[in-house]
Amino acid sequence: MTPDAKGETVLEVRDLHTHFFLRRGVVKAVDGVSFSLRRGEVLGLVGESGCGKSLTALSLMRLLPKGGAQTIKGEVLLGGENILECTPAEMREIRGRRISMVLQDPQTSLNPVFAIGDQLREALLRRKRAPLTRAPHAEVMKEAVAALRRVEIAAPEQRISQYPHQMSGGMKQRVVGAIAISGEPGVLIADEPTTALDVTIQLQYLKLLKRLQAETGMAILFITHDFGVVGRMCDRVAVMYAGRIVECGPVRRIFEAPQHPYTRALIASVPKMTGPVGRLTTIEGQPPSLMDLPVGCRFASRCSLVEQRCLDAYPGTVRVGDEHTADCWKATPA
Amino acid sequence: MKRYIARRLMQGAVLLCMVATIVFFLGRLTGNPVDLMLPEDATAEDRAALTQTLGLDGPILDQFAIFVGKAIHGDLGTSIRMKQPAVDAFFDRLPNTLVLIPWAILLGMLLGIPLGVVAALHRGGLLDRAAGTVAVLGVAMPSFWLGILLIFVFSVELGWLPSGRMGGPAHYVLPVITLGTFLVAGFMRITRSAMLEVMESEFVKLARIKGLSEAVVIWKHCLRNALIPVLTLWGVFVGNLITGAIVTETVFAWPGIGRLTYEAVIYRDFPLLQAVIILKSILILSINLAVDILYAYVDPRIRLA
Amino acid sequence: MGSKARVRRTARVPWIPIAIISVIVIMALFAPLLAPYSPIDQTLRDKLLPPAWMTGGSDKYFLGTDAFGRDILSRLIYGARVSLMVAVLALTVGGGVGLAVGIVAGYVGGAVDSVLMRLVDAAFTFPAILFALLLSVTMGQGLGTLVIAITLLLWASFARVIRGEVLSLRQRDFVALARVRGCSAPRIMLTHILPNVLNTFMVLVTLNIGVVIIAEATLSFLGAGIPPPTPTWGLMISEGRGRIADAWWVALIPGIAITLMVLSVNLFGDWLRDRLDPRLRQL
Numbered sequence: 001m002t003p004d005a006k007g008e009t010v011l012e013v014r015d016l017h018t019h020f021f022l023r024r025g026v027v028k029a030v031d032g033v034s035f036s037l038r039r040g041e042v043l044g045l046v047g048e049s050g051c052g053k054s055l056t057a058l059s060l061m062r063l064l065p066k067g068g069a070q071t072i073k074g075e076v077l078l079g080g081e082n083i084l085e086c087t088p089a090e091m092r093e094i095r096g097r098r099i100s101m102v103l104q105d106p107q108t109s110l111n112p113v114f115a116i117g118d119q120l121r122e123a124l125l126r127r128k129r130a131p132l133t134r135a136p137h138a139e140v141m142k143e144a145v146a147a148l149r150r151v152e153i154a155a156p157e158q159r160i161s162q163y164p165h166q167m168s169g170g171m172k173q174r175v176v177g178a179i180a181i182s183g184e185p186g187v188l189i190a191d192e193p194t195t196a197l198d199v200t201i202q203l204q205y206l207k208l209l210k211r212l213q214a215e216t217g218m219a220i221l222f223i224t225h226d227f228g229v230v231g232r233m234c235d236r237v238a239v240m241y242a243g244r245i246v247e248c249g250p251v252r253r254i255f256e257a258p259q260h261p262y263t264r265a266l267i268a269s270v271p272k273m274t275g276p277v278g279r280l281t282t283i284e285g286q287p288p289s290l291m292d293l294p295v296g297c298r299f300a301s302r303c304s305l306v307e308q309r310c311l312d313a314y315p316g317t318v319r320v321g322d323e324h325t326a327d328c329w330k331a332t333p334a
Numbered sequence: 335m336k337r338y339i340a341r342r343l344m345q346g347a348v349l350l351c352m353v354a355t356i357v358f359f360l361g362r363l364t365g366n367p368v369d370l371m372l373p374e375d376a377t378a379e380d381r382a383a384l385t386q387t388l389g390l391d392g393p394i395l396d397q398f399a400i401f402v403g404k405a406i407h408g409d410l411g412t413s414i415r416m417k418q419p420a421v422d423a424f425f426d427r428l429p430n431t432l433v434l435i436p437w438a439i440l441l442g443m444l445l446g447i448p449l450g451v452v453a454a455l456h457r458g459g460l461l462d463r464a465a466g467t468v469a470v471l472g473v474a475m476p477s478f479w480l481g482i483l484l485i486f487v488f489s490v491e492l493g494w495l496p497s498g499r500m501g502g503p504a505h506y507v508l509p510v511i512t513l514g515t516f517l518v519a520g521f522m523r524i525t526r527s528a529m530l531e532v533m534e535s536e537f538v539k540l541a542r543i544k545g546l547s548e549a550v551v552i553w554k555h556c557l558r559n560a561l562i563p564v565l566t567l568w569g570v571f572v573g574n575l576i577t578g579a580i581v582t583e584t585v586f587a588w589p590g591i592g593r594l595t596y597e598a599v600i601y602r603d604f605p606l607l608q609a610v611i612i613l614k615s616i617l618i619l620s621i622n623l624a625v626d627i628l629y630a631y632v633d634p635r636i637r638l639a
Numbered sequence: 640m641g642s643k644a645r646v647r648r649t650a651r652v653p654w655i656p657i658a659i660i661s662v663i664v665i666m667a668l669f670a671p672l673l674a675p676y677s678p679i680d681q682t683l684r685d686k687l688l689p690p691a692w693m694t695g696g697s698d699k700y701f702l703g704t705d706a707f708g709r710d711i712l713s714r715l716i717y718g719a720r721v722s723l724m725v726a727v728l729a730l731t732v733g734g735g736v737g738l739a740v741g742i743v744a745g746y747v748g749g750a751v752d753s754v755l756m757r758l759v760d761a762a763f764t765f766p767a768i769l770f771a772l773l774l775s776v777t778m779g780q781g782l783g784t785l786v787i788a789i790t791l792l793l794w795a796s797f798a799r800v801i802r803g804e805v806l807s808l809r810q811r812d813f814v815a816l817a818r819v820r821g822c823s824a825p826r827i828m829l830t831h832i833l834p835n836v837l838n839t840f841m842v843l844v845t846l847n848i849g850v851v852i853i854a855e856a857t858l859s860f861l862g863a864g865i866p867p868p869t870p871t872w873g874l875m876i877s878e879g880r881g882r883i884a885d886a887w888w889v890a891l892i893p894g895i896a897i898t899l900m901v902l903s904v905n906l907f908g909d910w911l912r913d914r915l916d917p918r919l920r921q922l
Contacts, residue, residue: 066534088548096545103543108536113558123544134614165633179544272615349761357769360777370777474902476853478860479876479894482883486891490884573766580768582856583881599772600862607776611769618764 007038010219011060012185016074017117018052018059020067024292029055031243033074039188042220044215044234044251046227046266048287052243053223054104057189059102059222061155062091078187090165096126096183104192106173110164115158116175120144123182152208169313170201181212188213189221194229223270227270232281236323239263242287242298245283253288262299299330305330335630335637342626346619353615355424357608358401362394368605373414416599420609424591430500431579431590437510438575442517449518449565450525451557455462457530465522472519475508481512481585498587513582516574524567528560535559562633568625572618653910656903663900667719674713678870682708687886703888705878711888714870715896721871722900724894725785726851730844737797738833738840744798745805746828755798762795768857775863785864789854797843804836827900842916845908849901856897872897 014034020027029052036324037043045053058064059071061084072225075082078098080211086094103109111119141160148156151174173193180188194202206229213220222233228235231251238248239262247260257301258264265283285302288294296311297303307329315329322334361367367390368381385391389400404410413420455466476545488508489497532538533556541555579592587593591610598607630637668672672844687706689696696703702711744755771788778784808814817827858864859873867874872893879889 061543063539092545092547094545095543101540101543103536103540105536109540109637111537111541111555111559114555114634115634122541122546122550126545165635176540179540183545349764352761353765357773360770360773470902470905471898474849474905475898476856476860476873476876476894478857479897481879481889482876482890483894486887490887511893557832569764573764577766577857584861594774595666595769596861599776604776607773612767613775614640615765618766622764 007040010039010079011035011037012077013060014075014077014325016059016076018055018069018071020069024069024205027290028243030288031058031293032307033245035238035245035248037219037221039186040217041235042222042233043232044237045223045227045240046223046230046237047240049225051240051287053240055192057101057191057221057223058101060189061095078311081261096123096185098185099187099189100174100183100185101189102180102189102193105196106169106176107196108170109176112164115161115163117141117144120175120179122279123179123276126183126234147178147182151175170197170205171204174198177208177212181216183219184216185218187219187221189223191223192225209233209249227266239266242293243290244327245297246328253321253324255258257285259320259324259330259331261303261305263292287289338629339593342623346623350615350619354402354405354612358398361608362397371411371414378473381615396572405612410609413606414603415601415606416420417429420606421613423594423606424613426608427589427591427594430588431583434506434509434513434588434590435575435579437506438514438517441510441514442521446449446518446521447525450522450530451552452528453522453526454533455552469523472515477512478581478585480515481508481582484508484511500588509582509586509588512585513578515561516570520567520571521564524564525560528563529556532556532559558618565625565629565632569622572621576614576618596630653709656906659899659903660907663719666716667723669853670716672708676710677699677715678709678714678717679868680709685871687882689886690888702892705889706882708868709898711892714875715893718870718875719870719895721865721869722852722855725782725789726848728786729789729793729851730847732786732846733793733898734797734840734847736790737794738836739802740794740798741801742805742832742836743829744807745802746824746832756802759795759798762791767792771858772861772863775858780863782865785858787856788858789851792854793851794846800839800843801836804839808832808835838915842908842912845904845911848904848908852897852901883885
């Protein structure tokens with residue numbers, strides 16, 4: 001499924017800054033992130049843990065963790081409307097219906113004291129099309145069964161009255177998926193949805209997400225630290241490092257001709273399924289502290305190609321190819 | 335679920351046996367039980383008769399068997415002061431306590447749980463600190479003194495409320511506040527910390543992702559989970575209520591089982607005290623069992639295990 | 640990321656509670672020097688005098704007198720003695736029993752552990768005050784009875800927390816090493832486990848001082864504490880209770896002393912816990 005390059009843009013993020021204001025200082029966890037997402041496409045957001053991927057996602061949902069996190073700058077255009085300017089009430093209308101999210105850990109994503117059907121029902125009642133608000137309970141439950149069937153849960157009629165602790169991790173994550181898409185959102189954020197699952201279950205879940213996307217045409221922002229999964233799932237990839245996107249482009253281009261040294265290092269550290277067994281490389285050193293970021297390139301301290309200019313100033317975003325950009329002094333402009 | 339209840343019943347029976355054993359041996363190991371169980375002016379015939387019925391001249395295990403046998407048939411001795419079976423004295427007074435306790439629990443829950451939720455929502459804020467101060471104070475004040483203070487302010491100085499004895503609704507106000515204060519503080523503290531934990535959880539995030547209103551997120555998704563730790567502390571609360579009732583009923587001259595306990599102590603009425611403790615233990619165990627069943631209802635992980 | 644980086648307020652040293660505790664401890668230690676009158680001798684012609692600042696109050700008796708003409712300030716000062724003595728004894732015995740049970744249950748484990756923990760559960764179910772009342776009737780009132788009674792109240796909560804601590808200590812390398820070296824179980828418990836739970840033990844002791852003071856006062860109030868005429872705060876409240884309409888100071892002043900003392904000790908205990916053992920926060 002190749003994306004239609006002219007598909008309409010459903011989500012555009014411009015220069016997003018989300019910082020933690022702590023007593024000890026300011027943690028610049030998301031520090032100038034821009035990307036766009038088109039209808040029917042899967043954009044991978046890749047990076048090490050702590051690079052700001054999850055916080056980017058939560059900024060889009062406007063569900064920042066408590067304790068000093070704040071989005072201080074930027075725009076999040078959902079269908080052209082900047083949702084950072086919405087009131088909390090307007091934002092609640094948007095969540096679930098226009099933008100939704102699947103969380104990382106299925107074990108804790110479902111409320112342990114309510115039956116699956118009940119939790120699904122809450123989401124279904126918020127559906128835009130064919131409203132169920134006035135429908136009798138039995139009808140809503142029928143819809144809930146259908147929603148479970150859609151995420152390929154066996155015997156959904158029985159499952160509906162069960163509780164989360166009676167299900168396996170993979171099954172719970174399917175339920176979370178069903179809940180997330182019940183409001184028929186145009187954009188789905190999937191924050192490492194398979195990290196907590198067994199490998200075999202992971203593949204099934206990725207296939208399911210692909211299928212649901214094909215059916216609904218929603219756009220998916222797929223967050224992962226695993227480049228192997230990116231190749232399987234995504235149309236385009238954005239590589240994030242220390243609060244910024246350092247390279248972005250079509251999956252094939254990124255794999256074949258990565259421009260940023262960090263991207264190259266990441267790809268080299270992924271074991272290849274095919275071809276000769278080469279040496280796996282690891283990236284030396286630590287990412288810079290988000291509280292005390294260097295003026296120059298943030299990868300400079302770990303980069304093997306570092307030069308003086310890398311330390312003096314941050315490289316601008318360079319267009320290196322069709323839809324392909326990189327933040328590196330050494331990248332060759334197209 | 336049935337197995338769960340059956341197991342709880344078994345545990346309760348074992349505990350009750352332990353209590354009865356302790357009570358029995360405390361009565362025997364210190365001095366002569368006849369002295370404890372008869373008034374000081376008892377005649378030699380009375381003493382001989384009691385020694386006969388309790389088998390006090392036999393080995394201690396036989397005495398224990400007699401004690402248990404009588405207890406099973408509802409005979410826990412005769413009150414020295416009231417000259418009536420101790421069990422009857424207890425059941426005469428029980429209703430007066432049972433009309434008091436639910437109001438104290440209601441006060442504790444209706445005030446403590448919402449205050450705990452609000453304190454958690456405004457963590458570190460003014461409301462949270464105010465609630466925290468009330469909780470710390472509620473724990474530091476001995477409840478019998480609080481009762482006397484309330485009488486001084488509302489009965490003596492202001493003359494608004496009666497200072498004691500049973501009667502119309504006005505008679506309930508001060509005893510219920512006295513008995514319920516520690517519950518308010520307790521419920522508030524536990525609800526607050528449980529809410530703080532639950533509010534950070536992923537399922538609450540998912541509830542928000544669904545676009546549910548803040549009210550539903552807090553009062554349905556968070557609170558239902560936060561109530562689980564609140565319920566686990568019920569066992570402790572029930573024990574505290576029983577002790578609190580002794581003090582409260584003493585201060586307010588309320589003729590319930592708490593006041594009865596106090597009278598048994600100051601009049602050194604051992605048979606009555608012994609009966610009261612065993613019967614109160616049964617009461618505590620029954621309430622605990624009821625709470626355990628309620629607990630299973632709230633937490634499906636237990637109900638369906 | 641970041642969500643774990645929470646702002647934590649650094650607790651300030653609770654100077655006011657420390658000052659209040661110090662005053663009360665000094666009162667207790669030097670009672671004979673500080674008290675203006677004997678706490679027991681009755682001066683019936685001076686009975687029920689209000690505190691000095693009220694109309695009718697006498698400069699001789701700063702906090703007034705009770706129904707037997709005894710000086711309330713002097714009784715309060717001597718009462719601090721009883722409260723603190725009971726607290727020290729009961730916490731030593733009750734805390735000690737709990738400490739021993741906790742260490743044995745946690746270290747030995749198995750059937751010993753489950754039996755001991757069942758007992759702990761049972762102790763939590765039944766209010767210790769009931770058994771304390773029973774003891775006062777069978778054994779008679781006195782310091783010994785009171786200490787045993789409060790021990791019944793304390794040991795279970797000590798045992799439960801210490802056991803939890805020992806369970807995690809048992810997994811640590813230095814314990815395994817000691818076992819490999821051939822140390823006997825009692826020796827390991829005494830020389831390796833005990834020193835490592837002392838911090839927790841001290842925090843528990845501090846947090847329970849208030850519990851003991853309230854329990855002692857309650858038992859005194861119910862006529863199951865130290866027998867009169869020895870002044871205790873609980874007994875003073877009990878004696879003043881009937882006089883609340885015409886002489887409020889007799890009952891209310893000792894209650895203020897108890898509340899201040901327990902409040903101070905609890906605030907100090909909270910601070911100590913946050914300093915020494917923040918994991919105990921859930922208690």
